[in-house]
Amino acid sequence: xxxxxxxxxxxVAQHLIAAFLEAEKSGSKIQLLQVYCRHKxxxxxxxxxxxxxxxxxxxxxxxxxxxxxxxxxxxxxxxxLPFKNKLxxxxxxxxxxxxLSDHNRKGVFYPLQSFTKGKDIDFKNIPICLESENPTDYQxxxxxxxxxxxxxxxxxxxxxxxxxxxxxxxxxxxNHMYALAKDICDESxxxxxxxxxxxxxxxxxxSTLPPKMAQTGPAIRNDHKTIEEHLQFLQxxxxxxxxxxxxxxxxxxxxxx
Amino acid sequence: xxxxxxxxxxxVAQHLIAAFLEAEKSGSKIQLLQVYCRHKxxxxxxxxxxxxxxxxxxxxxxxxxxxxxxxxxxxxxxxxLPFKNKLxxxxxxxxxxxxLSDHNRKGVFYPLQSFTKGKDIDFKNIPICLESENPTDYQxxxxxxxxxxxxxxxxxxxxxxxxxxxxxxxxxxxNHMYALAKDICDESxxxxxxxxxxxxxxxxxxSTLPPKMAQTGPAIRNDHKTIEEHLQFLQxxxxxxxxxxxxxxxxxxxxxx
Numbered sequence: 001x002x003x004x005x006x007x008x009x010x011x012v013a014q015h016l017i018a019a020f021l022e023a024e025k026s027g028s029k030i031q032l033l034q035v036y037c038r039h040k041x042x043x044x045x046x047x048x049x050x051x052x053x054x055x056x057x058x059x060x061x062x063x064x065x066x067x068x069x070x071x072x073x074x075x076x077x078x079x080x081l082p083f084k085n086k087l088x089x090x091x092x093x094x095x096x097x098x099x100l101s102d103h104n105r106k107g108v109f110y111p112l113q114s115f116t117k118g119k120d121i122d123f124k125n126i127p128i129c130l131e132s133e134n135p136t137d138y139q140x141x142x143x144x145x146x147x148x149x150x151x152x153x154x155x156x157x158x159x160x161x162x163x164x165x166x167x168x169x170x171x172x173x174x175n176h177m178y179a180l181a182k183d184i185c186d187e188s189x190x191x192x193x194x195x196x197x198x199x200x201x202x203x204x205x206x207s208t209l210p211p212k213m214a215q216t217g218p219a220i221r222n223d224h225k226t227i228e229e230h231l232q233f234l235q236x237x238x239x240x241x242x243x244x245x246x247x248x249x250x251x252x253x254x255x256x257x
Numbered sequence: 258x259x260x261x262x263x264x265x266x267x268x269v270a271q272h273l274i275a276a277f278l279e280a281e282k283s284g285s286k287i288q289l290l291q292v293y294c295r296h297k298x299x300x301x302x303x304x305x306x307x308x309x310x311x312x313x314x315x316x317x318x319x320x321x322x323x324x325x326x327x328x329x330x331x332x333x334x335x336x337x338l339p340f341k342n343k344l345x346x347x348x349x350x351x352x353x354x355x356x357l358s359d360h361n362r363k364g365v366f367y368p369l370q371s372f373t374k375g376k377d378i379d380f381k382n383i384p385i386c387l388e389s390e391n392p393t394d395y396q397x398x399x400x401x402x403x404x405x406x407x408x409x410x411x412x413x414x415x416x417x418x419x420x421x422x423x424x425x426x427x428x429x430x431x432n433h434m435y436a437l438a439k440d441i442c443d444e445s446x447x448x449x450x451x452x453x454x455x456x457x458x459x460x461x462x463x464s465t466l467p468p469k470m471a472q473t474g475p476a477i478r479n480d481h482k483t484i485e486e487h488l489q490f491l492q493x494x495x496x497x498x499x500x501x502x503x504x505x506x507x508x509x510x511x512x513x514x
Contacts, residue, residue, distance in 0.1 A: 071483075094483050113455055114473050121458075127451045153451055162445035163452075165487050170438035170452045171459045172474030173503045174431045178460075179468040179510065181427035188419035194384045194410055195420075195427045196464055198370055201378075202428045203435075203460035207453055211436040216371050217429030226328075226351050230422050238506055245502055246430045249495055253436065 002030045002143050005059055007077060008068035009037035011115045012091050016068055017046050019123040019148040028147035033062050057082045063140055064089060066109055071095045079103070087137050093164035097131055097157045107132040107141055110160060111149070114171055123148045129155035129163065180239055212253070219250035259287045259400050262316055264334060265325035266294035268372045269348050273325055274303050276380040276405040285404035290319050314339045320397060321346060323366055328352045336360070344394050350421035354388055354414045364389040364398055367417060368406070371428055380405045386412035386420065437496055469510070476507035 004020060006013055013035070020032040033051070036059060037043055040052040053059065059082065067078055068091045078088055078101040088100055089107035100106040108131040115121065128145040130152060132138040138154070145152045155163060178199065182192045205214045218226040227247060234240040261277060263270055270292070277289040290308070293316060294300055297309040310316065316339070324335055325348045335345055335358040345357055346364035357363040365388040372378065385402040387409060389395040395411070402409045412420060435456065439449045462471045475483040484504060491497040 094486070112451055114458060125454045127454060129451070151451075151454075153448070155447065155451075159445045159447050161486070161490060162441055163447050165490055166438040166441040166447070166452060167455060168474055168476075168487065168500075169434045169441065171455050172472070172476060172507070173499075174434045174456070175459055175462075175468050175472055176503055176507050176510070177426045177431045177434065178463050179472065180506075181423040182468055184419055184423040184426065188416045190412065190416050190420050190423070191410070192467075193464075194369055194386070194408075194412075195423060197382045197384060197408075198424060198428050199431070199460050199463055201371060202432055203456050205432075206435050206456055207450075210449075211432050211439055215429070215432055215436065217425055219425075219429060229351070229418070230425065233418060233422055238509065242430075242502060242506060243425075245499060246433055249437075249499060250429070250433050252495065253433070 002064060002140055002147075003062040004030060004032050004064050004066060004144065005034045005036065005062040006032065006066045006068060007036045007056075007059075008066075009035070009039070009042045010069065012111065013037075013068035014043070014046065015115050015121060015123070016066065016091070016111070016148075017043070021046070022123075023147040030144060030147045034060055056080050059083075063087065064107075064109075064144060065104075066091060067100070071099070074099045075101065087132075087140060089132075089141065093129075093160060093167065097133075105133055105137055107137055108155075108157070108160065109141055109145065110155070112163065112167065124150050127151040127153055129153050129160060131156055131160065180242070184239075215250060217250070219247040222251065259321060259397055259404075260319040261287060261289050261321050261323060261401065262291045262293065262319040263289065263323045263325060264293045264313075264316075265323075266292070266296070266299045267326065269368065270294075270325035271300070271303065272372050272378060272380070273323065273348070273368070273405075274300070278303070279380075280404040287401055287404045291317055313337050316340075320344065321364075321366075321401060322361075323348060324357070328356070331356045332358065344389075344397060346389075346398065350386075350417060350424065354390075362390055362394055364394055365412075365414075365417065366398055366402065367412070369420065369424065381407050384408040384410055386410050386417060388413055388417065437499070441496075472507060474507070476504040479508065 023030055036053050038054055040054055043052055065088045069077055071092050074090050074095050084103050086104045087107055088104040089109040091109055093110050097106050097108055110129040111126050113126045126149050128149045130141045132141055185192045231240055280287055293310050295311055297311055300309055322345045326334055328349050331347050331352050341360050343361045344364055345361040346366040347357055348366055350367050354363050354365055367386040368383050370383045383406050385406045387398045389398055438452055442449045488497055
């Protein structure tokens with residue numbers, strides 16, 4: 001049985017709480033003992049009042065303390081924990097293992113997903129990236145991760161930094177492409193929903209074909225005529241600049257089948 | 258009953274042939290009479306030999322002639338058709354209505370999807386964008402489109418140009434973001450599949466939230482520390498240039514909820 005305390009009440013903390021409670025119900029060998037949050041009211045929908053504390057010194061004995069708070073606060077809060085030599089993990093994609101206080105054994109329990117508040121999510125499909133200072137702690141984290149997800153990866157701090165950066169391209173920048181596309185649609189009174197099936201198909205293709213091989217469009221075809229037409233059409237300097245740079249990058253980079 | 262001849266044997270032509278045959282079978286009031294292709298062998302898997310012709314002059318009487326060939330060839334091939342005042346449509350997202358020959362009544366039947374050869378696709382979900390010179394022809398095209406898709410849109414040539422450009426952002430550029438993300442993963446020996454659930458979630462979110470509202474990440478948070486770390490990590494000039502420009506664009510453009 002792995003006993004857990006969670007520290008935090010934000011987006012990631014709430015999704016983890018819900019996932020651990022669900023795992024407990026379905027008989028996983030884990031137990032969510034307690035959650036620390038500054039304002040108990042913020043979590044009374046998820047947990048009974050007696051499972052909550054707003055006092056770090058009142059944290060009870062557990063096997064893992066999951067610090068699910070903003071990157072900036074990890075060093076300070078982990079330094080305030082009133083115990084020593086326990087397993088304390090953070091949930092951040094960009095914070096270093098070393099950002100945790102030296103008082104305890106360090107680890108990372110990083111669920112790679114963009115959580116939207118209030119939107120239910122099937123944790124089973126969310127990859128969880130684990131790191132620890134020693135193999136025994138890794139096993140504990142693995143047991144915890146397996147209880148809520150089917151996709152567990154050992155990822156060290158260097159890899160996690162790279163992964164977080166890759167996620168910026170795959171998620172944040174991709175979403176910005178959608179935003180620019182919607183803008184172009186709006187200007188011509190075209191419903192953005194027309195692009196939906198194409199957007200879904202493009203994203204799903206990544207599971208069957210390396211994206212480099214799946215590249216289509218005027219850039220990879222070296223279709224100068226269409227590229228020129230598009231650049232003429234784009235009055236907005238920011239969009240035409242992005243168009244040029246990404247077209248060049250595709251041409252330098254990719255190769256159509 | 259709408260009688261159809263298709264001219265072409267490429268990717269779009271083959272997907273349309275399969276979709277029309279399927280619609281015929283399920284009782285739609287359409288009939289695929291004949292397909293023109295330069296090499297009959299290329300389509301014998303889809304159609305009986307007698308439904309194929311490699312001679313434009315042997316094309317039989319139909320209500321709609323669907324010219325599903327590359328943009329560059331539309332003017333020439335439509336000019337070679339041996340009849341007048343028939344409804345002739347192309348299937349291109351970027352070619353003008355005017356690229357069709359004046360000998361016949363012009364129209365566009367543009368399925369907005371990135372077709373992959375050999376990959377089956379459910380046409381019901383593919384948006385079809387229609388344009389014609391007169392209302393009667395529009396009705397004919399609509400009848401045709403409804404037989405294979407649930408999503409029909411009236412889109413004029415100007416809008417179609419904008420839509421095609423928007424699709425470059427939503428599909429081609431997005432796919433390039435995936436390619437760059439995979440590159441970053443490969444360099445750090447991280448399996449790209451870790452990003453899959455995030456990629457799918459990001460694309461699906463477009464149906465429930467305008468992308469501008471769904472924007473997350475260091476750029477929109479004005480998280481200079483993370484942005485600086487990412488730029489330092491990116492040794493490759495092309496990637497760091499793209500990172501900078503898209504970060505600026507997100508900051509100029511979007512607003513986190």
